[in-house]
Amino acid sequence: MQDTQSTNQGVSWQTVEADYADQRIDNYLLAQLKGVPKSLVYRILRKGEVRVNKKRVKPEYRLQAGDLIRIPPVRVADQNPLPSANLSSVQALDQQVLYEDDILIVLNKPAGMAVHGGSGLQFGLIESLRALRPQAKHLELVHRLDRETSGCILISKRRSALRHLHEQLRNKTMDKQYVALVRGQWQDHVKLVAAPLLKNTLKSGERVVRVDADGKPSETKFRVVERFEDCSLVEASPLTGRTHQIRVHALHAGHPLAQDPKYGDEGFNQQMRERGLQRLFLHAKSLRFEHPQSGEMIQVVAPLEPSLLQVLKSLRQ
Template sequence: MTETNPTKVQLVQVDPELEGQRIDNFLRTFLKGVPKSLIYRVLRKGEVRVNKKRVKPDYKLQAHDEVRIPPVKVAEPQELPSVKLNKVANLEQYILFEDDQLIAINKPSGMAVHGGSGLSFGVIEALRALRPEQKFLELVHRLDRDTSGCLLVAKRRSALKSLHEQLREKQVDKRYHALVSGHWPASRNKVKAALRKNILKSGERMVSVAEDGKESETRYRVLQSFEQATLVEAFPVTGRTHQIRVHCQYAGHCIGGDDKYNDEVFNLAMQEKGLHRLFLHAYSLSFMHPKTGERQTLIAPLDPQLSQVLKNLSHA
């Protein structure tokens, strides 16, 4: 990776939009490509000053603070994907809602939310390429690569802060549609099982039910019953990695098309019905709009493949 070495001290005035942000997080965003260790070193040595005074990493910025940033070695920013790429250009058609605070995407299955792990780009990099004039674009939450549906991206730091607070306070209501094996009993409306995340030697993440795991709960409602499967609505009360998928497996009803927590016989049967992806879709998202304070609900329609699979199934 090529490197540049700015030789001049930079004086940056803090935008009121960034008020309340910690200085270490501000520097990590401003000095993209600089190792965390170096950021904390220059803070510790007093080379970063706010209003000509030394500050600790947890100092919270105030509007119009003047930040002195010393010369540091910055890695060249990674190039954004070309807007001519089909995947990037097509993302425009998946936008469900957009205003001056946020963008909501009906994320397609198979597209990661961000680049990394061998992927050159994801939704956030693609959006930055589509909206080069937009100074701030950050993911509010995440979806697994194979999961489709509602994904929120903040266009202002204040919106990101508000939505993160709502997520912490469990004020965001996320509903998923999942096609699971067998007959999910209508009386089974919740699965509570602690989950533990394991990293395999290959680097792959696998989650399992374990007594020493983190407390996790998913609520369920039957939407449609078929001969071999059930379409359920899943509402994750907690937000653990792969939670809905593992809870479905634990309940004895694996999600169709799941290649990790699967029922091979069911997957083969669903392939014959036209399913060639994970049938897990973030169908709706409800939250308080960060600017108006009004409750807003977004609905992401199922993609044509999932809709067709449901049409191909025989009713129970």
């Protein structure tokens, strides 16, 4: 997107770059006018205050490269500024880059870092990356990880790459593998958990997910990697991408994750704390996908952090 001018009492004119071709005008405006209520975006479209090439358009209009968009003056809520690139937590992300080229980045996300700001957090991983890579104007998360989960997370640098990668997620051709430590002896014959998941938001704003017939279809493959006396290390491959999916599916199978503050078993959590586990034992171990530009298959592996390796070592003794 190029700002060609900003006159006429706050009216702005934007020329659509090739990267935004085929995006719906409503989605484009929602992304450009961050902080503007959705209802207002649809109102200015409906009233014809937004023009494309001097004509009124419907929300479903798909942009073409070179389109000239007229955007009326709207009040944008104050945005959180990007964090300083000098902050140690921001700079530390540079050490977590597992793969990077002109159009995408794969990071080993630290546990405890949210993927984006909001809900009282000033900034998260994506804001930190934007501060570190100011020249990359179109950084976007391809998928998400829970705040407590560590491991592989994919970020696109171009809209065209984002579209391609989202298509792989929809078609289930992107392979995501996690490792998790769970309570008890996982049964070998439980290779697939298929249980619909329903998301609820509590008054506090906390999100809680449960197995419910009214929920969205959800599937996770599980495989035992290693057995210990009272717990199992499993590999989990989600075939769908629901919130807290692996955690709730493991619980549904009777094996809650170690140190899960939301869905865990307190007795088991206490046992794991005594072994030095201070965080949820869920790690996005690897990511395999088709490169949006070259078409080659890329596989990226994120090593387990030392604290998790130490817990496994303690269990083996």
